[in-house]
Amino acid sequence: xxxxxxxxxxxxxxxxxxxxxxxxxxxxxxxxxxxxxxxxxxxxxxxxxxxxxxxxxxxxxxxxxxxxxxxxxxxxxxxxxxxxxxxxxxxxxxx
Amino acid sequence: xxxxxxxxxxxxxxxxxxxxxxxxxxxxxxxxxxxxxxxxxxxxxxxxxxxxxxxxxxxxxxxxxxxxxxxxxxxxxxxxxxxxxxxxxxxxxxxxxxxxxxxxxxxxxxxxxxxxxxxxxxxxxxxxxxxxxxxxxxxxxxxxxxxxxxxxxxxxxxxxxxxxxxxxxxxxxxxxxxxxxxxxxxxxxxxxxxxxxxxxxxxxxxxxxxxxxxxxxxxxxxxxxxxxxxxxxxxxxxxxxxxxxxxxxxxxxxxxxxxxxxxxxxxxxxxxxxxxxxxxxxxxxxxxxxxxxxxxxxxxxxxxxxxxxxxxxxxxxxxxxxxxxxxxxxxxxxxxxxxxxxxxxxxxxxxxxxxxxxxxxxxxxxxxxxxxxxxxxxxxxxxxxxxxxxxxxxxxxxxxxxxxxxxxxxxxxxxxxxxxxxxxxxxxxxxxxxxxxxxxxxxxxxxxxxxxxxxxxxxxxxxxxxxxxxxxxxxxxxxxxxxxxxxxxxxxxxxxxxxxxxxxxxxxxxxxxxxxxxxxxxxxxxxxxxxxxxxxxxxxxxxxxxxxxxxxxxxxxxxxxxxxxxxxxxxxxxxxxxxxxxxxxxxxxxxxxxxxxxxxxxxxxxxxxxxxxxxxxxxxxxxxxxxxxxxxxxxxxxxxxxxxxxxxxxxxxxxxxxxxxxxxxxxxxxxxxxxxxxxxxxxxxxxxxxxxxxxxxxxxxxxxxxxxxxxxxxxxxxxxxxxxxxxxxxxxxxxxxxxxxxxxxxxxxxxxxxxxxxxxxxxxxxxxxxxxxxxxxxxxxxxxxxxxxxxxxxxxxxxxxxxxxxxxxxxxxxxxxxxxxxxxxxxxxxxxxxxxxxxxxxxxxxxxxxxxxxxxxxxxxxxxxxxxxxxxxxxxxxxxxxxxxxxxxx
Numbered sequence: 001x002x003x004x005x006x007x008x009x010x011x012x013x014x015x016x017x018x019x020x021x022x023x024x025x026x027x028x029x030x031x032x033x034x035x036x037x038x039x040x041x042x043x044x045x046x047x048x049x050x051x052x053x054x055x056x057x058x059x060x061x062x063x064x065x066x067x068x069x070x071x072x073x074x075x076x077x078x079x080x081x082x083x084x085x086x087x088x089x090x091x092x093x094x095x
Numbered sequence: 096x097x098x099x100x101x102x103x104x105x106x107x108x109x110x111x112x113x114x115x116x117x118x119x120x121x122x123x124x125x126x127x128x129x130x131x132x133x134x135x136x137x138x139x140x141x142x143x144x145x146x147x148x149x150x151x152x153x154x155x156x157x158x159x160x161x162x163x164x165x166x167x168x169x170x171x172x173x174x175x176x177x178x179x180x181x182x183x184x185x186x187x188x189x190x191x192x193x194x195x196x197x198x199x200x201x202x203x204x205x206x207x208x209x210x211x212x213x214x215x216x217x218x219x220x221x222x223x224x225x226x227x228x229x230x231x232x233x234x235x236x237x238x239x240x241x242x243x244x245x246x247x248x249x250x251x252x253x254x255x256x257x258x259x260x261x262x263x264x265x266x267x268x269x270x271x272x273x274x275x276x277x278x279x280x281x282x283x284x285x286x287x288x289x290x291x292x293x294x295x296x297x298x299x300x301x302x303x304x305x306x307x308x309x310x311x312x313x314x315x316x317x318x319x320x321x322x323x324x325x326x327x328x329x330x331x332x333x334x335x336x337x338x339x340x341x342x343x344x345x346x347x348x349x350x351x352x353x354x355x356x357x358x359x360x361x362x363x364x365x366x367x368x369x370x371x372x373x374x375x376x377x378x379x380x381x382x383x384x385x386x387x388x389x390x391x392x393x394x395x396x397x398x399x400x401x402x403x404x405x406x407x408x409x410x411x412x413x414x415x416x417x418x419x420x421x422x423x424x425x426x427x428x429x430x431x432x433x434x435x436x437x438x439x440x441x442x443x444x445x446x447x448x449x450x451x452x453x454x455x456x457x458x459x460x461x462x463x464x465x466x467x468x469x470x471x472x473x474x475x476x477x478x479x480x481x482x483x484x485x486x487x488x489x490x491x492x493x494x495x496x497x498x499x500x501x502x503x504x505x506x507x508x509x510x511x512x513x514x515x516x517x518x519x520x521x522x523x524x525x526x527x528x529x530x531x532x533x534x535x536x537x538x539x540x541x542x543x544x545x546x547x548x549x550x551x552x553x554x555x556x557x558x559x560x561x562x563x564x565x566x567x568x569x570x571x572x573x574x575x576x577x578x579x580x581x582x583x584x585x586x587x588x589x590x591x592x593x594x595x596x597x598x599x600x601x602x603x604x605x606x607x608x609x610x611x612x613x614x615x616x617x618x619x620x621x622x623x624x625x626x627x628x629x630x631x632x633x634x635x636x637x638x639x640x641x642x643x644x645x646x647x648x649x650x651x652x653x654x655x656x657x658x659x660x661x662x663x664x665x666x667x668x669x670x671x672x673x674x675x676x677x678x679x680x681x682x683x684x685x686x687x688x689x690x691x692x693x694x695x696x697x698x699x700x701x702x703x704x705x706x707x708x709x710x711x712x713x714x715x716x717x718x719x720x721x722x723x724x725x726x727x728x729x730x731x732x733x734x735x736x737x738x739x740x741x742x743x744x745x746x747x748x749x750x751x752x753x754x755x756x757x758x759x760x761x762x763x764x765x766x767x768x769x770x771x772x773x774x775x776x777x778x779x780x781x782x783x784x785x786x787x788x789x790x791x792x793x794x795x796x797x798x799x800x801x802x803x804x805x806x807x808x809x810x811x812x813x814x815x816x817x818x819x820x821x822x823x824x825x826x827x828x829x830x831x832x833x834x835x836x837x838x839x840x841x842x843x844x845x846x847x848x849x850x851x852x853x854x855x856x857x858x859x860x861x862x863x864x865x866x867x868x869x870x871x872x873x874x875x876x877x878x879x880x881x882x883x884x885x886x887x888x889x890x891x892x893x894x895x896x897x898x899x900x901x902x903x904x905x906x907x908x909x910x911x912x913x914x915x916x917x918x919x920x921x922x923x924x925x926x927x928x929x930x931x932x933x934x935x936x937x938x939x940x941x942x943x944x945x946x947x948x949x950x951x952x953x954x955x956x957x958x959x960x961x962x963x964x965x966x967x968x969x970x971x972x973x974x975x976x977x978x979x980x981x982x983x984x985x
């Protein structure tokens with residue numbers, strides 16, 4: 001694993017500067033039923049293809065970002081700060 | 096030649112014997128010149144082996160150099176005073192009793208491990224002998240990374256536009272061309288001198304000089320000499336090891352390149368005939384290197400095995416060097432090489448031709464392993480007689496002979512070979528053609544299973560010498576073609592590299608509290624806590640026992656006053672209008688409603704209800720909180736808070752201030768009197784309750800004071816800017832002198848807190864512990880609208896617990912269980928101890944343990960293993976000391 005992530009703040013950086021935060025998924029609303037929590041807590045899509053993920057740039061700007069990664073090639077297609085692109089730039093697999 | 100200047104001589108030691116060397120000599124060259132012919136004994140049969148490739152490819156010259164095992168001495172430069180020794184020989188290279196193993200090779204057929212040692216006791220009995228006989232060198236003596244005596248390995252990072260692998264003519268041309276186009280180029284070359292094979296063919300000397308000169312003068316070209324790329328990873332990362340010019344350990348270079356040009360050329364691999372491994376059998380390029388690089392003539396009378404222009408070229412080189420060329424024979428005419436250890440002739444159908452040197456014009460094999468690793472395919476070409484790289488990833492290119500240029504029918508398809516127990520396909524692991532045949536007949540007829548079963552191509556040369564011939568044998572035996580048989584998967588690292596290079600430099604990061612030198616002066620005995628150095632306790636006299644020291648510190652805290660450095664605690668400032676909202680979301684308890692001036696115990700759970708961290712949260716002002724975390728979890732807590740802040744739009748600012756504060760805890764019945772001398776803050780309970788916080792001055796330094804009680808006595812945590820730390824620490828010790836104050840360490844603190852049953856997250860809890868089972872249910876506020884873990888905790892609250900964290904007191908005197916001991920019930924394991932210490936107040940050991948829910952009954956007796964034997968203990972849910980917490984509120 002030696003791919004790079006284009007950090008929107010710092011530019012293209014080695015993956016070793018980042019901490020992986022898992023697949024991006026939407027947290028259920030308070031009061032959601034048990035099955036929704038079960039899905040959120042324990043079930044991963046593990047997409048073969050492009051997958052949206054959380055990454056934290058711990059040896060850089062120390063910010064959380066989301067990255068769309070092609071899991072077959074480890075090519076990161078884009079990375080963005082969620083607040084900035086949330087409305088217009090949803091990745092595949094996001095509801 | 097260019098490298099050798101005979102005027103400068105020096106010597107090094109082979110065992111205890113001095114070997115004379117010339118400047119520019121490799122270790123192996125100097126040894127050869129001094130008359131050494133046997134360099135190693137083979138892996139399994141302990142056959143003598145000598146120089147073969149002189150290129151660092153084969154396993155025949157692996158020796159121990161200055162304590163480092165498996166050094167390829169044929170290419171490693173000699174240095175004055177170095178100590179060289181053979182590996183795995185008994186007693187010596189010349190006479191190795193283990194060579195007798197050849198006589199018994201019928202006992203060791205291919206796969207004999209699997210066939211012979213089917214019973215564990217048999218294997219256990221013979222393993223030590225096999226390891227000693229068949230090992231590859233010996234690892235250097237144990238390495239203590241703090242002693243400073245182990246070898247140091249550097250790591251370095253290089254970013255470039257074009258990386259070129261190989262310093263031969265194709266690599267040099269590629270580097271020049273890239274440089275002309277304006278690219279930054281990093282040229283990675285194995286040899287000490289550019290030029291590749293041009294270095295040792297006299298007619299190419301001028302071409303080499305011109306090309307190398309151009310590259311050295313070219314704009315933006317960095318040359319890494321004596322460096323090998325062992326892995327081509329995704330996104331243009333190259334793993335490179337480089338040997339320094341002046342000896343010492345290799346360094347690991349992480350090269351990141353936009354484009355990679357692989358110009359690694361060809362490797363000459365041995366041909367298959369009986370006794371093809373005898374000393375005196377050399378590859379033609381090895382002979383060329385000995386003559387061309389070191390001016391060494393390797394024999395007096397030679398037989399050349401080969402045909403065509405290569406055989407002609409080597410024949411005239413040998414003649415020019417004064418060697419009598421007895422004959423040139425085609426490979427298929429060779430029946431065997433004769434000789435006991437050293438070759439003394441070549442046997443053909445026409446009879447024996449005596450000689451002392453057999454020069455083999457071996458198979459030329461494209462050195463394409465890196466291209467295969469990088470994702471390219473290797474496809475067989477009948478025309479070239481080679482596996483050639485195709486379908487390369489977009490940023491990787493091949494140049495020169497590695498892609499088949501100038502190669503015509505390099506290997507016949509498939510090559511002929513004799514079936515012999517002395518025809519070695521794999522020199523590293525002593526796998527013969529007979530072994531390969533047997534394995535294929537036993538059903539291992541796929542090249543990948545053949546490799547795993549026989550270990551062919553799995554030794555130090557990583558297939559460089561044997562891959563093509565093992566494919567050839569497999570193809571011929573199975574009736575498939577070379578292409579159909581295919582190559583085995585190429586994986587990094589190839590070539591093999593030392594683990595030390597991967598481990599990197601000896602720089603474990605160390606964190607020291609601002610009070611570090613104060614502790615040192617007070618006789619601190621250190622312990623490592625994560626990256627922090629913390630005083631375990633302070634030894635008043637060198638001969639005091641741990642128990643005696645801890646009791647002295649303990650009694651000071653319980654009876655008078657003590658002070659402990661809590662600098663390593665994680666400390667975070669959270670500011671902003673919406674801080675309370677964020678803390679309410681992340682922590683299980685309520686913090687939005689915490690009054691300014693109050694402190695609360697704080698726990699973080701994950702969404703499944705597992706405890707992640709604990710600490711305290713103090714509200715210094717409406718929009719200003721001060722958080723402490725466990726030492727090891729600081730970075731995690733900061734990231735966790737930041738994560739849950741994303742996309743909320745809340746006004747919250749999180750700052751890690753750990754390094755900027757010096758923090759101490761002053762605790763004990765006299766703590767108030769000591770601190771009162773240093774501050775104007777009213778410390779009486781009426782004005783400063785338990786679990787309250789104030790800002791003010793302590794010894795003139797701006798301070799935050801938290802009245803909390805981890806150790807179970809009245810006490811204050813005092814946080815001041817780090818620069819004031821030493822001053823405040825000394826002031827506290829001075830003010831406490833008349834009260835008998837003592838500094839105490841982590842071990843004493845652990846006893847104190849355990850008597851209060853205060854849990855340490857990560858010690859007493861693990862990745863499955865939730866607040867209900869850990870007996871701190873009151874930290875969860877399920878009536879809050881939402882927080883991380885609420886849904887799961889709601890389920891867990893009403894679900895039956897699996898296990899519970901309980902307290903216990905030992906009923907037998909003098910029995911102190913170790914942390915991690917098992918809890919027994921009726922002779923069966925029923926739980927585990929997380930912490931246990933001798934309790935001075937109870938006069939017996941106390942501890943915390945996880946036990947199954949049905950066991951967790953007040954007063955129940957259990958067994959805890961102490962020193963391998965069960966000892967009686969009783970479950971006690973209340974704290975072992977001051978269960979009502981009166982002393983905290985005095």
